[in-house]
Amino acid sequence: MSVRLVLASASPARLQTLRSAGVEPEVIVSGVDEDNITAESPGELARLLATLKARAVVANLTDHGTVLGCDSVLEFDGVAYGKPGTPDVARERLRAMRGRTGVLHTGHCLIDTNAKQELRELESTKVFFADLTDAEIDAYVATGEPLVVAGSFTVDGLGGPFVTGVEGDYHNVVGLSLPLLRRMLAQVDIAWPELWKTTSTYTYDEDVAYSYDDTRGGLPRAQAAAAAVDSLLPKGGRVLELAVGTGIVGAELVALGNLVHGVDLSPAMLQHARLRLPGHVLAADAATLPVADRRCDAVVAIWLLHLLDDSEPVIAEVARVLRTDGVFITTTEKTDASRYADGRVPTDARSQDALSHLVATAARHGLVLDGATTFPGPTRNTGQTPLYTLTRFRRT
Structure with missing residues (x-):
């Protein structure tokens, strides 16, 4: 057994x-x-x-x-x-x-x-x-x-x-x-x-994790994202990054003076994150965080919510772990940024990171819109540069 x-x-x-x-x-x-x-x-x-x-x-x-x-x-x-x-x-x-x-x-x-x-x-x-x-x-x-x-x-x-x-x-x-x-x-x-014998066997393709950063803008994009996040963060608190991935953004946040812990579902990604954030990452689902109530000063989600079928369970967990006046900082409208950069027309279908959707969902869990900023992504083959939006919600 x-x-x-x-x-x-x-x-x-x-x-x-x-x-x-x-x-x-x-x-x-x-x-x-x-x-x-x-x-x-x-x-x-x-x-x-x-x-x-x-x-x-x-x-x-x-x-x-x-x-x-x-x-x-x-x-x-x-x-x-x-x-x-x-x-x-x-x-x-x-x-x-x-x-x-x-x-x-x-x-x-x-x-x-x-x-x-x-x-x-x-x-x-x-x-x-x-x-x-x-x-x-x-x-x-x-x-x-x-x-x-x-x-x-x-x-x-x-x-x-x-x-x-x-x-x-x-x-x-x-x-x-x-x-x-x-x-x-x-x-x-x-x-x-x-x-x-009970150690989990994982099947995620390590090759994808190995090339992930290089195929998505690498260090320049990570540095731009981290600088934008840092501008919205309270100083001196505990930051939890959801979907930390390879840890490339988290490491840049640490370099800017933040204490960062990260969670991710992908063991292959976490192998890389542990090199950048040793002792500060673990495998966990963003919808069931292994964190006690009201323990985080900030939660950060970069390019996560647009991948979800339903963002509400994650937002509910964010609200649970944030202290009063803690902040949730997330990229929003990423799908539209990609559409515009590729020269496509937005459709009526909205992603789970759509700002109107998030404002309503966040409000149900005691999070209010509190600030925003933007940062550029890497220039695409079309010559266009997507502009990503970061939005901050505050726990009331």
């Missing part, structure tokens, strides 16, 4: 850790609110949060599975540091931590519904921080990365050069201890190699 491993976490780093080890889990986000939960120690807090996440996902399963919940907390001077949330808090923490040592606790809770067992474990790893300058701290905080990770740092991302060493399991600092997970699985009679 195949193993159904469910990861009860939205963390791209945890998902990537499992994938790098040959495991393709199913991702279901728990939606547990971490802010109002306390425990007697930082380690116990990490274990409690992991348990609550796993139990919340199990409660909504419609079939048996093995659910893994994880949560990380940095202990520094006896205090539990989760996600800082604001630049000022992140800056203050990094200044306190520089040149010193903390302990990264990751709680693990494994619930196997077939065996009817719940296992709760904690892995702790010492982390040694570099003696950062104020300028380095300010630059790091400006990237947005430390705002959304436990302890205000990463070891597998932009913060890697600021960690001089670890004592213990490196993967635990990323967010999930593979050796501990292997031992926990053995207690419910699941051998680690069995998980390799």
Whole structure:
């Protein structure tokens, strides 16, 4: 019988850790609110949060599975540091931590519904921080990365050069201890190699993904799109890009100072996106996002909605994950841009990215039209250059 491993976490780093080890889990986000939960120690807090996440996902399963919940907390001077949330808090923490040592606790809770067992474990790893300058701290905080990770740092991302060493399991600092997970699985009679057999087999043509960028305007088009998106984005927030594709636009948004996570359905596309956005992309359907309610400051969809038969499920998900005053930025009227560039006459049939359709659909989900801009695409064989429209909706 195949193993159904469910990861009860939205963390791209945890998902990537499992994938790098040959495991393709199913991702279901728990939606547990971490802010109002306390425990007697930082380690116990990490274990409690992991348990609550796993139990919340199990409660909504419609079939048996093995659910893994994880949560990380940095202990520094006896205090539990989760996600800082604001630049000022992140800056203050990094200044306190520089040149010193903390302990990264990751709680693990494994619930196997077939065996009817719940296992709760904690892995702790010492982390040694570099003696950062104020300028380095300010630059790091400006990237947005430390705002959304436990302890205000990463070891597998932009913060890697600021960690001089670890004592213990490196993967635990990323967010999930593979050796501990292997031992926990053995207690419910699941051998680690069995998980390799459950890795999904994909059939998407890799050749299409390999040539995708070059056949669609390449870097110049991506840079033009990213600059236009950036002009409409709030600064310093978490950006989720739907249909991230090869990550070419997302990487340009990062270069402009944004913290970007991406989702896509195509594993072949994601192979390329992981090189451009390491640890920040995962496989997911834009209509069923593995993100808790009200967690994103911005959602971006470039050349997606015109491909859909029905854009409303995606817009409903966007509204669900956006914070109040968060923004949804999407290309609109792409079909018409292509028609005009090809010298064709618009038909009466309207695409799912038609602005009139989107305004009405967005309004049903608490999104209001809030701004727009344009950017040029690559010049076509006809000598005409399509002008793409970006439209911004704000969550009320």
